[in-house]
Amino acid sequence: MSRWRVLREFGRFLKQEKKFWLIPIVLVLGLFGLLLVAAQSSPVAPFIYTLF
Numbered sequence: 001m002s003r004w005r006v007l008r009e010f011g012r013f014l015k016q017e018k019k020f021w022l023i024p025i026v027l028v029l030g031l032f033g034l035l036l037v038a039a040q041s042s043p044v045a046p047f048i049y050t051l052f
Contacts, residue, residue, distance in 0.1 A: 014022060 014020060
C-alpha cells in the first residue's frame with residue numbers, strides 16, 4: 001500500500017463521514033512531527049529545543 005493511497009483513503013473517509021474537525025488536528029500533529037525531524041538533523045536544533 002503506497003503512502004499516497006493511504007492519504008487518499010483518509011481524505012475520502014473524512015469527506016464521507018463528515019469528520020472535518022479532524023483536519024486541524026492531523027495538520028498540527030504533522031507539523032509537529034516535521035519540526036521534530038528537522039530539529040534532529042539540523043544545526044538549528046539547540047534553538048528549537050529551547051522553544052519547548
